[in-house]
Amino acid sequence: MTPLLPEGFRDTLPPFADAASAVEARVLAVAHSHGYERADPPLAEFADGLGSRLKAGGLTDAVRFVDPVSQRTLAIRPDLTAQIARIAATRMGHHPRPVRLCYAGSVMKLRASQLAPARESRQIGCELVGLDSVAAACEIVGVAVEGLDAAGASGISVDFTLPDLVDTLAAGPLPVPVDRLAALRDRLDAKDAGAVAAIAPEYLPLIDAAGPFATAMDRLRAFDSGGVLASRLDGLATIAASLGDHAALTLDPTERHGFEYQSWLGFSLFVAGAAREVGRGGTYLVMHENGAEETATGFSLFADALVASAASVERRRLFLPLGTSAGDGAAMRAAGWVTVTALTAADTPQTQLATHLWVDGAARAL
Amino acid sequence: MTPLLPEGFRDTLPPFADAASAVEARVLAVAHSHGYERADPPLAEFADGLGSRLKAGGLTDAVRFVDPVSQRTLAIRPDLTAQIARIAATRMGHHPRPVRLCYAGSVMKLRASQLAPARESRQIGCELVGLDSVAAACEIVGVAVEGLDAAGASGISVDFTLPDLVDTLAAGPLPVPVDRLAALRDRLDAKDAGAVAAIAPEYLPLIDAAGPFATAMDRLRAFDSGGVLASRLDGLATIAASLGDHAALTLDPTERHGFEYQSWLGFSLFVAGAAREVGRGGTYLVMHENGAEETATGFSLFADALVASAASVERRRLFLPLGTSAGDGAAMRAAGWVTVTALTAADTPQTQLATHLWVDGAARAL
Structure with a gap:
């Protein structure tokens, strides 16, 4: 028997489609209340332009087709943040900073991965363009947590990371040969103590500085005797304090996977009942057409993971x-x-x- | 200078994207309040399956690509009603009738037309599957008008048509040779009195039976001396009465363009300030896998036309x-x-x- 739909695509039926739509509306209402205005880019763009703003290889997984009008290759977006960055850098390039934008839309991949078998999914998010300060991060993480709460999620937790930690240490108190830096980052990410000891044993304490936020912070402060990380750690402490008891917090300072393009801060979002993370965010750089780079902070929620964790739907x-x-x-x-x-x-x-x-x-x- | 986006695709920026989202939410809230539950089919499907439910040639204008997983051709949907019909006929085929479904989603075309230059647009609608009665039509037209009203539209008008009128007359009191039927329908649609007179002059009065609802109905009743149209005209009168003064009504009984696949009833929706129709609907048949056909009634709104007509956006x-x-x-x-x-x-x-x-x-x- 022929399957009704291609692998990785699905119908969302009653009452789940209404539930998904309600979750999305609640997250966007929170974003809106904090001054984030919606931007709605198209599903398809010129592939080369879109690719220049995606992570390396991002276009490989995009659906592409030849446009009979322009005779150029177009791509269906595999990610929405690249488009929001384009809008902030071009059409809203002259808008006073910071610019607060939110979005919700479908993204599509040509190939799925084992961890994420869906080829079409729904991405919701906020981007604060023009700032990557601690104040910016407090607002963005706060809106993300408030949005999850409004969507009905419980057991919200935020796992912070410091994506440029190793680069910062290597450029300062703990030099590492350039040709071993990538391996060190990779092995720290994998918590591979043996390999880290072989590459740069002075980085070993970082492996233990992961876990519940307060403990991990204490260990990082002790490790950072020279104070090169002080501004980052103070920033993290401020962000954590701003969240109060709205979320459980953890810290995994050397986690890199998926944060390769973040600058000083990255975070993953989890909720009770979801098998995997329901969102992530952090600080990053937006490229302008003239080559200039601009700081930004934002988060994306993966709506399908979030909806799957929502309580059962009641019809009345x-x-x-x-x-x-x-x-x-x-x-x-x-x-x-x-x-x-x-x-x-x-x-x-x-x-x-x-x-x-x-x-x-x-x-x-x- | 390279254009930022391909022709026919656009960014919707603040504050218009929020306005568009609000319009959509209000229409869907009305649908929901009448028991229409949301169904959310995927952006892409197997091209052959989707094509079998589209109007003839509908797939020509769809974006298609080869799926590396199934090695089959997939298509991005150029229309959502075909997918809703598929869901009603297959996954919800055993659900008691009538089934009330609503939807909102993006549709994409490979090529635009001069009249509709957008290649991506937003379609919102309701389908009542299992009935095409006067009661079903009253509900569907009523929900459409109430939805437009909730979306902030003013000057709402409904233009009714009777898509199978000529076939009904030709099969009854006013026979027309089969090989001239298509030409007659086409020339009546074009209001080409000279050509109609040459093909079947007894159909000429139909050209004058178009315009404001009451007058057009009087002329149709006078024309229908044998009463073969009586049930259709009584039905139209009931639907018109059910709308009260919520919409201005017109009747163009021989309008065919765009209603080729409707059965006894079709209608177009207009609002003040919109350059073109903002929606259309009618009665039609849903095909089941076993070849059986099922009656249905529904409408679709073209959100972009509707949003363009909305009042200016106020920020606070x-x-x-x-x-x-x-x-x-x-x-x-x-x-x-x-x-x-x-x-x-x-x-x-x-x-x-x-x-x-x-x-x-x-x-x-x-």
């Missing part, structure tokens, strides 16, 4: 039998009810998944 | 100067304000497009 539907007046139905909808109007004598509350029945001028629970 | 943003307490900001957001927090000493209400300033514990208009 009021069945209006044949002959119910239009005015009664309108009044109940205005009062917040979902009504289902009988259109034939065969329609019943049961076939229409109704939970309530309109009888004697009132909604009776079934 | 409260600037929180450096040092404003987090609690004050949260309280104002909880009260419905959009706040913009100063993150540097250089931030001003002006650069942040703020309309209000937080000063002395209150929002002062600027």
Whole structure:
């Protein structure tokens, strides 16, 4: 039997599509309330332009096709942040900084990975362009956590990392030969103590400086006797304090995977019930057409992972039998009810998944 | 200079993307309140399966690509109703009828037309699967008009047509040779009296039976002396009455263009300020895998045309100067304000497009 849909693509059916839409609307409402205005780039762009703003190799996984109009190759976006960066750098390049933008849209990949088998998914996020300060990070992490909370998530946790930590140390108190730097970063990311000891044993304490936030911070401060990391660690402490008890915090200072293009700060977002991270963010650089680089801070949520973690969906539907007046139905909808109007004598509350029945001028629970 | 985006694709920037999103949410809220639950099909499907549910030639205008996983051709959807019909016929094929589904999503075309230069657009709609009765049409047209009203449209009008009118007459009281039927339909659609007179002069009165609803109905009733159209005309009268004064009504009984696949009823939706129709709908048939056909009624709105007609967007943003307490900001957001927090000493209400300033514990208009 031929499968109905290609691998990695799926229909979202009732009531889950409404639930997903509600989750997205709640996250965007939080972003909006903090001054983030929506930008909506197109699904397709010139492949070369889009590729120049994607991570290395990002275009390899994009769906591409030849545009009969321009005779150039277009790509369906595999990621939305590259497009938001383009908008901030070009069409909104002259807008006073910082620029606060939010977005929600579908992204598509030609090939899926084992960890992320979906080839189409929904990305929601906020980007604060023009700043990568501690204040900017406090706002961005705060909006992300508030958005997750508004979406109904529980058990929210934030795992921080310091993407340029090793580069900073290597350029300062703990020099490492340039040809061994990549290997060191990679082995620290993998928590491979043996290999790290062989490359640069003075970095070994970093492996133990991962875990619950307070403990990890203490270890990092002790490790940073020269104070080259002090501004970063003070910044982290400020961000952590700003979150109060809205999220559990952890710190994994040498985590690199997926943060290769972040600058001083990166973070992953987790919620109870989600099998994998539901979002990530950090500080980064936006490229302008003239070659200039601009600081920025942002986060993206992977809506599908988030929705999957949401509580079960409750339907509440009021069945209006044949002959119910239009005015009664309108009044109940205005009062917040979902009504289902009988259109034939065969329609019943049961076939229409109704939970309530309109009888004697009132909604009776079934 | 290289254009930033391919012809027919565009960025929607602040504040218009938020406005478009609000319009869509309001239409969907109306649909939801009438029991229409959201279905969200994927952007891409197997091209042959999708093509079998599109109008003839519909796949010609679709973006297609070879799927490296299945080695088959996939297509990006140029239309959403075909996917909703697929869902109703397959995955929800055993759901009791009628099934009420709504949707909102992006659709893409490889080539644009002069009348519709966008290659990506947003389609919103409702489909009532399992019925094409007058009661079904009353509900669908009513939800469409209520949705347009909720979206802020004014001057709503509905132009009805009777897509199978000529076939019905030709099969009954006014026979037309089969080989001249297509030409007759085409010339009536074009209001070409000379050509209609040459093909089948007894159809000429239909050309004058177009215009304001009441007059056109009177002329159609007079024309239909044998009563073969009586059930259709009674149905139209019922639908018109159900709309009350929520929309201006017109009737163009022989309009065919774009309604080739509708059965007894079709309609176009117009609003003040939109250069072209903002939606259309009607009754039609859904194909099942076993070859069976099922009646259905639905409408689609073209969100871009609708948003373009919406009133100008008002921003209302409260600037929180450096040092404003987090609690004050949260309280104002909880009260419905959009706040913009100063993150540097250089931030001003002006650069942040703020309309209000937080000063002395209150929002002062600027």
